[in-house]
Amino acid sequence: MTTILVTGGTGTLGRLVAERLRADGHEVRVLSRHSRPYAVDLREGGTALDDAVAGVDAVVHCASTPRGGDEQAAAHLIAAARRPGVGHLVYISIVGVDRVPFGYYRTKLAVERLVEESGLGWTILRTTQFHDLPVTLFRTLARLPVLPLPKGVPDQPIEVAEVADRLAELAVGAPAGRVPEMGGPEVRTLDSLARSYLRATGKRRRVVRIPLWGATYRAFRAGGHLTPHAVGKGTFEEYLAHAEGRG
Template sequence: MTENILVTGGTGALGRHVVDRLGAAGHPARVLSRTRGSHIGNLGTGEGLTAALDGVGTVVHLASDPRDPSVDVEGTRRLVAAASPGTHLLYISIVGVEGHPYSYYRRKYEAERVVEESGLPYTVLRTTQFHNLVLFALETLAKAPVMPVPGGTRLQPVEVEEVAERLVELALGAPAGRVPDMGGPEIVSVAGLARTYLRVTGRRRPVVSLPLPGRVAAAFRGDAHLAPDHPDGRGTFADFVSATSGRSGYGSKAPGR
């Protein structure tokens, strides 16, 4: 048995799979969560971190909240300050966050810098958007009689369970710094993803691509969030929708990606 592993955000869409896979591999993990899990704690305030990190040799840092700026950057600083010297800190980030005008992406990049400058041995994995986030967005857009989507924007969605598989490999390995990005198997326009969603779920809506103004929309049209050289994922978005379309509200708790 290796040293204890702590997973922050271990009850989330990604965290649940990471915790399950670690357990299946013989490495049961502690779970840090604000509401449930083996250790109740709050990265925004620092509450519970000392107890959760006691005896921990590896931290898989997944906790994130696009609605709460205190979690990603200040929370990562608190986590670093509370961790013992030599703790392996594994951080999940997003492809293309450097120089991106989207405020949440800027915070993710700043958190990356906190990890890199922490003095702790670390690993950073960037991925593209998760399938369930894309599904959540499309479910929301499909509530209107006409389905509006951002024109000129492409995505490379990846299966969250495959990301969990990669994270477990990294958590059980040696610190590796910034590792290669991980993307889904296909790069598809948002309009194309919308049509896939409608086809697989048997719904009918006109899909209308709209040119969105502003720097954030322009950045997404520029494809910086894609990883064309790393189509590592196996499951496609159509596969995901087919497997989950019978589960009501599956995408209702999408991560901030």
């Protein structure tokens, strides 16, 4: 039986990764700021982190936040994993982190480099964003009388459960370096996804497409965050039917 530590193991992705690994008979340790016995803030590190990695065969690093601190967290995790000689570190990243000059993407790319230079056996999987990200955006914007969206930006959302399955598979295998990306089954415009969201929720809003400016907008509009590896199966409409309780 393999012992695997999942950081961010109570989050949207990490929770599913932990479930998949347990279902396959592996011992799973869930690390998050409030999940005992491995309640650790990776940005601070410390002896509790050393205890969490002691004796594990692999680490799946899902913990991440756009609010900052990912590089520091990764550095602490890598240092802790080196001490007992953890054999495999799996990191989940985002398609386009090397092409889109968005702050959070730059941070994810920096963490990739830390993983690659860690001296540990490593695997990095990049995926497109999960279905819940545009839904969260639309839910927030739908509070307004109109639903404003950046003009001409495509998206390729993927089902998080499919990503969890792939990470669980990678975690029990040998370190594989940078593996092929995973993208959702469809490339859609944001306004197309928004209209599907409005139909699913029964909300009536006029979608307004707003041209923006800057390098980040140009990179998103050019599809820097998309991948030809459209291996995902679950569609956005299928996600909405489940999430919103509508068929």
